Every structure is written in structure tokens, then in C-alpha cells.
Amino acid sequence: MLQGKPTSHEWLSGRPWDASYQDGPAPWDIGRPQPAIVRLASEGGFAGAVLDAGCGTGENALEVAALGLSVLGVDVAETALAIARAKAADSGVKVEFAAADALSSSAWGAGLRRCWTAGFSTPSTATSDQSMRPAWRR
Numbered sequence: 001m002l003q004g005k006p007t008s009h010e011w012l013s014g015r016p017w018d019a020s021y022q023d024g025p026a027p028w029d030i031g032r033p034q035p036a037i038v039r040l041a042s043e044g045g046f047a048g049a050v051l052d053a054g055c056g057t058g059e060n061a062l063e064v065a066a067l068g069l070s071v072l073g074v075d076v077a078e079t080a081l082a083i084a085r086a087k088a089a090d091s092g093v094k095v096e097f098a099a100a101d102a103l104s105s106s107a108w109g110a111g112l113r114r115c116w117t118a119g120f121s122t123p124s125t126a127t128s129d130q131s132m133r134p135a136w137r138r
């Protein structure tokens with residue numbers, strides 16, 4: 001948990017998101033971009049500046065950035081971000097990763113809005129978890 005109250009995942013598991021990345025791959029990390037992102041990218045579904053909110057180890061952000069788009073990946077899990085930055089360095093794809101709470105209105109005010117055009121989020125809890133709704137959408 002970066003700040004504020006825990007998400008339901010953290011509350012239910014009793015662990016911060018970062019802990020999921022510390023003992024090998026997290027259960028949702030498939031080691032490649034999500035198929036839906038690959039399909040959308042191949043269909044030209046991304047344009048402008050792109051935000052990946054809850055980017056994890058960066059596979060989706062890297063897939064979209066490889067198109068030549070400006071991509072910012074944010075996550076509360078510092079361990080995931082370190083892995084994402086290492087992947088970016090290895091691949092040579094230019095993508096920015098930053099620690100930020102996507103639910104925080106202050107984070108949006110501070111700069112996440114620049115990625116408004118094609119933001120996407122792939123947390124598995126996003127559809128069912130009220131606490132995963134960004135502050136600007138409540």
C-alpha cells in the first residue's frame with residue numbers, strides 16, 4: 001500500500017501488493033503482455049499518451065510503447081516497478097515507470113492526466129472492487 005486505505009485485495013490477503021512480487025512471479029503475471037492488449041495494439045486501439053494504471057512488471061506498457069507511443073506505467077508495488085524498469089532497459093523500449101496510487105486524486109492532479117487519451121488498467125480486481133475505482137471516476 002503506497003498510501004491511504006488498503007484495496008480489498010490487500011485487506012483480504014493481509015499483504016501489500018508489493019509482497020506478491022517478492023517471491024517470484026505474482027500469480028497474475030503471465031510473463032508476456034495480456035492477449036487483449038496485444039490484440040488492441042495490433043488493431044490500432046492505442047493513440048496519444050497512454051497510461052497503464054497498475055502496470056505490474058510492465059509487459060503491457062512495453063507492448064504499447066513498442067508501437068512508438070509515449071507510455072507511463074504506474075503501480076504501488078516498487079518491486080514490480082524495478083522489474084519493469086529492468087525489462088525496459090533490456091529491451092531498449094522507451095517507457096516511463098513511476099510509483100503512484102492511481103486512486104489518489106493528488107496523483108491525477110500531479111500529472112497522470114497527461115495520459116488521459118488511452119489509459120488502461122488490468123488489475124484483476126478492477127471490475128469488482130469499489131476501492132479500485134480511480135478517484136476521478138467516483
Ligand SMILES: C[S@@+](CC[C@H](N)C(=O)[O-])C[C@H]1O[C@@H](n2cnc3c(N)ncnc32)[C@H](O)[C@@H]1O
Pocket residue numbers: 007017018028029030034053054055056057058060074075076077080100101102103121122123124125
Ligand atoms: C492483478 S495485478 C495486474 C498487473 C499487470 N497489469 C499485469 O497484467 O500483470 C494489479 C496491479 O495493480 C497494482 N495496483 C493495485 N492498486 C493500485 C493503485 N491504487 N494504484 C496503482 N497500482 C495499483 C498492483 O500493485 C498490481 O501490480
